[in-house]
Amino acid sequence: MRKFSLMMIAALCAGWALQGFAQHSVTIKGKVKFIDKDFKVSVYQRSGTDKKILADVPVNDDHTYSITVPFDKPGTATVDCGQWQGVDVWLEDENMDIDFRGIDTAKIKIKNPPYVYIRAGKKNEVMNLVNFVGYRGYQAMIAISQNVWKTKIEDQKEKSTLTNAMYDANYDNSDAWMKYIVEHYADMTSVLVPLSQLDEDKDVDLINATLSHLESTSESAKQIVADYRKKKAEEKEMRERMREGNPAPEFTFQNEKGKTINIKKLKGKIIVLDFWASWCGPCRKEIPNVKKVYAEYKDKGIQFLSVSIDAKKEAWTKALKEEQMPWMQGWTPDAGKSVMNTYQFGGIPFIILIDKEGNIYRKNLRGEDIKNAIDDCLAGKKVAPKVVMSMGAAMM
Numbered sequence: 001m002r003k004f005s006l007m008m009i010a011a012l013c014a015g016w017a018l019q020g021f022a023q024h025s026v027t028i029k030g031k032v033k034f035i036d037k038d039f040k041v042s043v044y045q046r047s048g049t050d051k052k053i054l055a056d057v058p059v060n061d062d063h064t065y066s067i068t069v070p071f072d073k074p075g076t077a078t079v080d081c082g083q084w085q086g087v088d089v090w091l092e093d094e095n096m097d098i099d100f101r102g103i104d105t106a107k108i109k110i111k112n113p114p115y116v117y118i119r120a121g122k123k124n125e126v127m128n129l130v131n132f133v134g135y136r137g138y139q140a141m142i143a144i145s146q147n148v149w150k151t152k153i154e155d156q157k158e159k160s161t162l163t164n165a166m167y168d169a170n171y172d173n174s175d176a177w178m179k180y181i182v183e184h185y186a187d188m189t190s191v192l193v194p195l196s197q198l199d200e201d202k203d204v205d206l207i208n209a210t211l212s213h214l215e216s217t218s219e220s221a222k223q224i225v226a227d228y229r230k231k232k233a234e235e236k237e238m239r240e241r242m243r244e245g246n247p248a249p250e251f252t253f254q255n256e257k258g259k260t261i262n263i264k265k266l267k268g269k270i271i272v273l274d275f276w277a278s279w280c281g282p283c284r285k286e287i288p289n290v291k292k293v294y295a296e297y298k299d300k301g302i303q304f305l306s307v308s309i310d311a312k313k314e315a316w317t318k319a320l321k322e323e324q325m326p327w328m329q330g331w332t333p334d335a336g337k338s339v340m341n342t343y344q345f346g347g348i349p350f351i352i353l354i355d356k357e358g359n360i361y362r363k364n365l366r367g368e369d370i371k372n373a374i375d376d377c378l379a380g381k382k383v384a385p386k387v388v389m390s391m392g393a394a395m396m
Contacts, residue, residue, distance in 0.1 A: 040056050084102055095120065
C-alpha cells in the first residue's frame with residue numbers, strides 16, 4: 001500500500017529553500033474567524049525533521065493579520081493558524097491573501113480541519129490544486145475507514161484487505177490528479193511540488209520532460225531544478241539504504257536507566273523494532289497486539305525493542321508505567337530526529353523486522369503482518385517486501 005503525504009512533499013520542497021540564496025520576502029495577510037488571547041499566525045519550513053520558523057505575528061483584535069515572510073530560496077512553506085489549521089504555500093514572488101476559520105468551535109472536536117484557499121497568482125494556484133487533492137484524499141480515507149467499519153464483514157483480515165484496496169484506488173485517483181496538474185502548469189516553478197509525487201519509474205518520461213522544459217524558462221528556474229535534482233538524488237540514496245535485504249542502519253538509544261545502547265549489540269537475533277511515542281494514539285492501540293506476538297515468540301529467540309521518539313523523557317516513562325510492556329525499551333533524546341532521518345519514516349508506529357544477520361527483513365508492519373513476518377523469517381524464507389498502508393500519526 002502506497003502512502004500519500006503532503007507533509008513529506010513539503011519537507012522535500014522546503015529543503016531547496018533552506019540551502020541559501022539572496023534573501024527575498026512576500027507578504028501574507030488575511031482574517032481569522034475565531035481567535036482567543038495571544039492567537040498567532042506563523043510561517044515555517046521543514047527540512048527533514050527540522051522545523052524553521054520564518055516569521056510569526058499575533059492576530060489583531062479585528063481578526064486580521066499581515067505577516068512579512070523572509071526566505072532565501074523559492075520553495076514551499078506552511079502557514080500555521082494557531083496550530084488549528086495550516087496550509088502549504090509556494091514562496092517566490094507572489095503575495096497572498098489567506099483566511100482561516102481558526103479555533104475549532106465544535107462541541108465534539110475531531111482532527112478534520114476545513115480546506116484553506118490561497119488567493120494569489122498562478123504558482124499558488126498549483127498549491128491550491130495540490131492541497132485540494134490532499135484534502136479530498138484525506139476525506140476519502142476517513143469515509144473508507146468509517147464505511148468498512150460499518151459493514152457486516154466480521155473477519156478483521158478481510159476488512160483490512162478491503163480497506164487497503166480502497167485506499168489504493170483512492171491513491172491512484174490522486175496520482176491521476178497530480179499528473180493533470182503537472183501537465184497543465186509545466187511553466188510554473190511550483191509544479192515541482194506535484195512532480196515530486198509522481199512515480200519515478202512509471203512516470204520517468206513526464207518527469208524528465210517537465211524538468212527539461214522548466215529549466216529552459218529562466219535562469220532562476222534552472223537553479224531551482226538543479227536543487228530539486230540534487231535533493232531527489234539524496235532522497236533516493238536514503239531509500240535504497242532502507243530496502244528490504246539491506247543492513248539495518250545503526251543507531252543509539254537510551255534505556256530506562258539512562259544507559260546508551262547501540263542496536264548493533266542485538267545483532268544475531270531476529271528483532272521486532274517498533275518506533276512509537278506516548279502521544280501517538282495508533283501506537284498505543286497497536287501495543288496489545290505486540291504483546292500477543294511477544295507472548296508467542298519471546299521463548300523462540302525473538303528480541304523485541306520499542307523505541308520512543310517522545311520529546312520529553314517524563315512522557316515516555318509515564319507511558320511505560322501505563323502500558324507495562326515486558327520487553328526492551330528505548331528513548332531517543334532528540335525526539336527521534338536522527339533515527340527518523342536514518343530509517344526514513346515520517347509517521348508512527350513504524351515497525352520493522354530485522355533478521356539475524358542484521359538486515360531489514362520487512363517493514364511497515366502492523367497487526368497480523370508482524371506475526372506473519374516473524375514466521376517467514378524463522379522459516380528461512382527470502383526477503384519478500386510487504387508494504388501496507390500506514391494509518392499512523394504523522395510527525396507534524
